[in-house]
Amino acid sequence: MVRRAALLKMLAIAAVAAVITTLVAVLIRWLPPSASEQMDRITFTYWFATIICIGIFSLVIGAIVYSVIAFRAQPDDDTDGPPIHGNTRLEIAWTVVPAILVIAIGIVSAVVLSKNADAGRNPLHVKVFAQQFAWRFEYPGGVRTDELVMPVHRGVKFEMTSADVIHSFWVPQFGQKQDVLPGVTTSIVVTPTKTGRYTLICTELCGLGHATMRAPVRVIQQAAFNSWLSKQQAASGEQGGGATTGGTTTGATTTGGGGANEALGSKVFASSGCGACHTLTKTGSDGQVGPKLDDLAPAAQKAGKSVGDYVRQSIVDPNAVVVSGYQPNVMPQTFGQSLSKDELNALVDYVSGEEAQ
Ligand SMILES: [Cu+2]
Numbered sequence: 001m002v003r004r005a006a007l008l009k010m011l012a013i014a015a016v017a018a019v020i021t022t023l024v025a026v027l028i029r030w031l032p033p034s035a036s037e038q039m040d041r042i043t044f045t046y047w048f049a050t051i052i053c054i055g056i057f058s059l060v061i062g063a064i065v066y067s068v069i070a071f072r073a074q075p076d077d078d079t080d081g082p083p084i085h086g087n088t089r090l091e092i093a094w095t096v097v098p099a100i101l102v103i104a105i106g107i108v109s110a111v112v113l114s115k116n117a118d119a120g121r122n123p124l125h126v127k128v129f130a131q132q133f134a135w136r137f138e139y140p141g142g143v144r145t146d147e148l149v150m151p152v153h154r155g156v157k158f159e160m161t162s163a164d165v166i167h168s169f170w171v172p173q174f175g176q177k178q179d180v181l182p183g184v185t186t187s188i189v190v191t192p193t194k195t196g197r198y199t200l201i202c203t204e205l206c207g208l209g210h211a212t213m214r215a216p217v218r219v220i221q222q223a224a225f226n227s228w229l230s231k232q233q234a235a236s237g238e239q240g241g242g243a244t245t246g247g248t249t250t251g252a253t254t255t256g257g258g259g260a261n262e263a264l265g266s267k268v269f270a271s272s273g274c275g276a277c278h279t280l281t282k283t284g285s286d287g288q289v290g291p292k293l294d295d296l297a298p299a300a301q302k303a304g305k306s307v308g309d310y311v312r313q314s315i316v317d318p319n320a321v322v323v324s325g326y327q328p329n330v331m332p333q334t335f336g337q338s339l340s341k342d343e344l345n346a347l348v349d350y351v352s353g354e355e356a357q
Contacts, residue, residue, distance in 0.1 A: 006070065014062030021054045032172040035198065035219070037191040038116040039175030045105075045112050052101050116176065119155040119189045126156055130180040131163035132332045133209030133273035135200055143232040146271035148200055148217040151225035155191045163334045168204035171217055179204060192219040208289045208330065209276030265350025268343045272335065280351070290331060291323050293351055299323065307352040315339075315347065 034040050126148070127138040137145050150156050160169055160180040167180040169188060178188040202213035220228070266283060269275065275285025280293040291299075300310035303321050313320050316336035322328045339347065 006066065009070075010062040010066040012062075013065045014058040017061040017065075018054055018058035021057060025050050025054065034175065035173035035192055035194040035196065036175060037193055038189065039173060040193070041112040041116055042175040045108055048108050049105050052105065056098070056101070117189060119157040120191070123155040123157040123189070124151065126150075126158050128158050128160035128169060128180065129163065129338070130160065130167035130169070130202070130213075131273075131334055131338055132165065132207045133202070133213040133276045134271050135202075135213070135215040136271060137215075139229060139232065141229075141233045141236075143229065143236050145232065146215065146267070148215055149225065149228055150190070150192050150217070150219050151222040152192050152195050152219050154222060155189055158188050158190070159185050160187065161185050163338045164332055165206050166204050167202045167206050167213065170201050170203040171198050172201070173198050177203060195219045195221065207332075209273055209287070212273065212276040261346050262350060264343065264346035265348075268339065268347040269350060272339070272347070274351075277331065290326060296352060308348055311352040312344070312348045315344070315351075 031043055031046060032039075034043055125140060129136045129138070135146070135148070137148050139145070158169065158178075160178065161184065162180045162182045164182060166182070168177060169180055170177040171190070173194075174190045174192070176188050176190055178186050180186060196219055198217040198219070200215040200217050202210060204210075206213065269280070269283055269285075274280070274293075275283055275287055277287040277289035278291070278293045279286050279288070296307055296311060299321075300307040303310050303313075305313065310321075314331075318331040318333060319328045335344070
């Protein structure tokens with residue numbers, strides 16, 4: 001009778017603990033709302049483990065709190081407690097039950113991990129290039145973009161690599177997260193379930209501009225995606241064709257198509273993350289890590305070069321001239337490799353203000 005009453009009290013305390021922890025789990029939004037199949041599975045795993053934890057936690061709290069109250073010593077009681085030999089049945093129970101639960105969590109996690117790595121039968125392959133402090137994407141047919149556009153309900157397999165340091169690919173609503181390493185290709189699968197706009201975030205501290213290393217993500221219907229992609233393919237075809245006929249020298253670009261060149265330069269400036277470190281008034285950027293780029297004529301003169309050549313050197317080989325008051329090796333050394341010839345030419349013209357003259 002006494003034992004039954006004690007058990008009931010313990011369970012009552014456990015119930016209170018369970019209610020409180022359940023409220024903490026449910027009322028606080030711990031995870032972002034899901035927008036991918038992978039995130040749905042991750043959310044399931046989270047709840048599976050959380051429910052088990054709430055159960056165990058509540059029972060332990062019930063036993064502890066009951067014992068603290070029921071078995072507390074009287075103030076003048078200095079005797080030792082009674083010798084206890086243990087309870088084999090209890091010990092087996094508290095070993096076997098947690099073992100089963102932990103194995104269950106392990107199995108659920110393993111199944112979810114392997115399902116989340118499976119891109120399905122017909123995935124879309126997108127290459128991801130990370131560099132301080134920008135993301136770029138390459139679609140089938142060589143289309144390169146600064147915005148990540150994905151069709152809804154289709155597995156997308158990202159193959160990712162970095163030009164410099166370790167970055168990490170993360171869209172909170174997609175759940176999946178994967179490091180992006182230099183010299184290694186890592187991959188990750190996302191199957192979006194909701195159309196909308198999201199943000200790709202670099203989640204590995206990668207340098208001074210880390211906080212600005214973000215890219216817009218847009219999930220659209222498959223049909224809209226198809227027409228978007230063919231439009232991009234057509235556009236990149238034109239650009240490539242124009243460049244080969246347009247001549248190989250930088251000078252040629254100022255004669256014709258200055259507007260297009262300026263647009264490309266401004267785009268490259270934005271997508272390369274220059275604005276995270278530099279102020280350039282015409283782009284609206286206000287980075288404070290590197291020098292202002294509004295008037296480079298004095299620096300070019302000091303270096304004994306034309307403004308264009310000086311800017312080109314500063315981008316391709318930043319350590320050739322280190323502006324006084326600044327440190328070497330802060331500006332990424334990789335733009336010479338990561339930008340195409342056309343992009344570099346347009347960027348140099350844009351930053352040196354060629355088209356304004
Ligand atoms: Cu990064």
